[in-house]
Amino acid sequence: MQTNLADWLRDTPDGMEADSILRSCVHCGFCTATCPTYQLLGDELDGPRGRIYLIKQVVEGVTPTRETQQHLDRCLTCRNCESTCPSGVQYGHLIDIGRKLVDRQVERPAGDRLLRGALREGMTRRSLFDTAMRLGQTVRPLLPEALRAKVPQRRDPGAWPVRSHAxxxxxxxxxxxxxxxxxxxxxxxxxxxxxxxxxxxxxxxxxxxxxxxxxxxxxxxxxxxxxxxxxxxxxxxxxxxxxxxxxxxxxxxxxxxxxxxxxxxxxxxxxxxxxxxxxxxxxxxxxxxxxxxxxxxxxxxxxxxxxERLQALCRPAVGAHDGDKRPTPPRLAFHPPCTLQHGQQVRGEVESLLVACGAEIVPFAESHLCCGSAGTYSVLQSTLATQLRDRKLASLQADSPDQILSANIGCLTHLQSGTDTPVRHWIEWLDRAITRA
Ligand code: SF4
Ligand code: SF4
Structure with missing residues (x-):
């Protein structure tokens, strides 16, 4: 895609990177079909190709509006579009630049600024967040439904190993x-x-x-x-x-x-x-x-x-019993977070390890789609995040797995807020498979 950078951006690192990424996009629109926000909203500007076009306008000097900012805000940064794109467009880096340039020119409403500031400072300060979470877990039954969903029940972490290894x-x-x-x-x-x-x-x-x-x-x-x-x-x-x-x-x-x-x-x-x-x-x-x-x-x-060593360490995995009292493998649905399957391009490894340790993996539809957690997205875009969560849970639970597993704290807590089926990190299941008596 041909771009003519605005003078103020030309020869800057952001300008040169944006230019190079934009030039790799051929505007084919393949990415649109796999974009979760496009699937929900049906608006070209809430899909990757439309957002790329908005960012192209900004880097060419068109003044962005609050509406531009909202289309970029609604992006989950799930990078599903990168997995789909045949031209290798680095959308994740482009949206980072686009958001930075738009936020410099469009002031957010006061409430939005306050909420973003509170999330930024509150979540990244370990002692502050730790104290708030412990307090929230103590009074969890008394919390309003919406807040309770954000506070996972406290589980005993068990002992940290004391042995030292080379x-x-x-x-x-x-x-x-x-x-x-x-x-x-x-x-x-x-x-x-x-x-x-x-x-x-x-x-x-x-x-x-x-x-x-x-x-x-x-x-x-x-x-x-x-x-x-x-x-x-x-x-x-x-x-x-x-x-x-x-x-x-x-x-x-x-x-x-x-x-x-x-x-x-x-x-x-x-x-x-x-x-x-x-x-x-x-x-x-x-x-x-x-x-x-x-x-x-x-x-x-x-x-x-x-x-191989893990497999040797795993105890027989026991799920429900069939009529002959023989153990049947636990049936697990693994939700691969976008940051794993699209961000890091790691696919199939967890499922393979779980099978090696005696589990049955329950397949489900639309495993490439985001669950709606996406960092702070579930707080800042709660309506879309809830729609995506419920859609994901409907797929995950279609074949009634015993547990849902995932690999990112945000996905785990977001999914658990919408179901009574236990949602755990896959390493917790593996730990149990190794340490169970
Ligand atoms: S990002 Fe990739 S898939 Fe999407 S329009 Fe551009 S070239 Fe096509
Ligand atoms: S990162 Fe995800 S939500 Fe954003 S445009 Fe790409 S596919 Fe759509």
């Missing part, structure tokens, strides 16, 4: 997940421990930056990224040590540091893998960011290498 990986010291469902990190650490891998959490690390990045605070998001890089850098194995460990049959005990940054929230994983891109112009951090991104693995990418 093989080490870094876990994210996240913001929201440890406060809402601490059982996810604890289950991850136990599964890794069972495999002889120590999970290390760097105390000075914190939020991955995704919340600020998507709430008009790109500078704050970059600060989050730099803080994490500084916290992880001394813990990472050197390239030489990693090469030597690989040469020794992946015996990372020779690596002398963490062999990977393993992420169990796919939204955070997608963000950390993008540090390399976000900090590419930072002379002090570009190289480090590239290495951190390259060493980041979703749990669904890291564990398949351990499949």
């Amino acid at each position: 093989r080490k990986v870094i876990l994210l010291n996240g913001c929201v997940q440890p406060a809402m469902i601490p059982a996810i990190d604890a289950a991850t650490a136990r599964v890794l421990d069972a495999l002889g891998i120590e999970a290390v959490v760097a105390p000075r690390s914190g939020c991955c930056g995704a919340i600020r990045h998507h709430l008009d605070d790109q500078a704050g998001a970059l600060d989050d990224a730099r803080r994490n890089i500084d916290a992880w850098w001394p813990l990472l194995a050197t390239d030489t040590a990693l090469a030597s460990a690989a040469g020794a049959g992946n015996d990372a005990s020779r690596a002398g540091g963490a062999q990977a940054i393993v992420i169990n929230a796919s939204g955070c994983g997608a963000m950390i893998k993008d540090y390399a891109h976000l900090l590419r112009h930072d002379p002090l951090y570009a190289d480090k960011a590239a290495r951190v991104s390259a060493m980041t693995r979703d749990l669904a990418e890291f564990l398949p290498a351990e499949r």
Whole structure:
């Protein structure tokens, strides 16, 4: 698509990147068919091709309006359109630039600014969010329905392993997940421990930056990224040590540091893998960011290498009993978050591990579609988010699975708010399969 950048944007990093992405779009519209917001609203401007056109106008100097901003706000950033696009258009990076440019020119209503500010500052401050979540969980039965749905019931996380191992990986010291469902990190650490891998959490690390990045605070998001890089850098194995460990049959005990940054929230994983891109112009951090991104693995990418050992550790998985009293495999529906299947292009790995550990995977329709959680989208666009959640749950539950599993804290809590079927992180199920008596 031919573009003529406005003078004020020409020769800037954002302008050059937007120009390059826009030129790769041939305007074919294949992406429109798989866009969740287009499917719900039926408006071209609420689909990827229409949003790309709006952003093209902005970078060419047309003054955006509040209406432009709302069409961009309604995008889930699910990147389903990237998976569909035959031309490799990097829509995710383009919408980031478009939103930044529009927000500089269109002031949001006061209530919107207040809500976004409260989410940005409240969710990313661990101690504040932790306190608020504990309070919310204590008075949960008394909360109004809408608020109760945002506060998951507290579950005992169980013990954190105490053994030390030569093989080490870094876990994210996240913001929201440890406060809402601490059982996810604890289950991850136990599964890794069972495999002889120590999970290390760097105390000075914190939020991955995704919340600020998507709430008009790109500078704050970059600060989050730099803080994490500084916290992880001394813990990472050197390239030489990693090469030597690989040469020794992946015996990372020779690596002398963490062999990977393993992420169990796919939204955070997608963000950390993008540090390399976000900090590419930072002379002090570009190289480090590239290495951190390259060493980041979703749990669904890291564990398949351990499949045989995991399979040996899993106890027979027991679901309902048939007439002969023989155990039948638990029937699980796995919802792959957009940040896993579209953002990181990781597909099928979780399902395969669960089957290896004795589960039956229940297939369902429209597995490529977003559940409506999308970070803070479920709060800021609650009507659309609820429609998408209910549509997703109808598909997931069509064949009555015993449990719904997923891989991102936002999807888990959003889906659970609409069903009585247990919704869990898949590593919690695997942990139970390994530790059950
Ligand atoms: S983003 Fe891709 S699929 Fe969509 S209109 Fe452009 S080239 Fe076609
Ligand atoms: S990111 Fe998702 S919601 Fe946004 S345009 Fe692409 S498919 Fe549609």
